[in-house]
Amino acid sequence: MALLLDNQFKELPADKTLDTKLFLESVSHLPPFFDCLGSKVFSPIKSDISGNITKIRAVYEKDPVKYATLQQILEAEREEYGTEWPKVGATLALMWLKRGLRFIQILLQSLADGEKDENSPNLIRVNITRAYEETLKRYHGWIVQQIFKTALIAAPYKSDFLKAVSKGEVIQEEECLANLRQFLVNYTATVDAIYDMYTALNAELDYSV
Secondary structure, eight states: OHHHHTTOOOOOOTTOOOBHHHHHHHHTTOGGGGGGGOOGGGHHHHHHHHHHHHHHHHHHHHOTTTTSBHHHHHHHHHHHHGGGTTSSHHHHHHHHHHHHHHHHHHHHHHHHTTOOOTTSTTBOHHHHHHHHHHHTGGGSOHHHHHHHHHHHHTOOBHHHHHHHHTTTOOOOHHHHHHHHHHHHHHHHHHHHHHHHHHHHTTOOOOOOO
């Protein structure tokens, strides 16, 4: 589970403030996660996540003091862009990024909880399907949804996926799943905090691409 455990998310402070620099450092290691899913059909999600991280970083680096937290970025852009907000800038980038992060979270949580297809217990198709349907499907048009269905056909075996996220290390499945649960603690708290922030600022948008 080296891919995840080597780059764990930091514990949030009591007030759930999201430090921009720490957040960017943590999420920058996540795009290779989609290589572990085997199929190149997942490349658009990987590219989307990478692109949105780049957009947020570009805003942060303009003024690291002004944009020290993700909350400060959204609040500053709300004032700067007026009626165009929140469909602009780092606010829009983070909106899409959090959906990709939630996809990863639900996929990993489903695996950690032992959810499986009884007819094909060593496939992770059911876990990927659940993650997609709960996070990204509603924002995708018909064509993108069909592309995702194609990706499911090429979903890897669970053993191959766990080996990939462990960077080729041969470790027992239960140890892998225990590592997943450990990674998910701070990761889930971070993703939840971003969703809560968008709700509090009324920054969520509901449209498909």
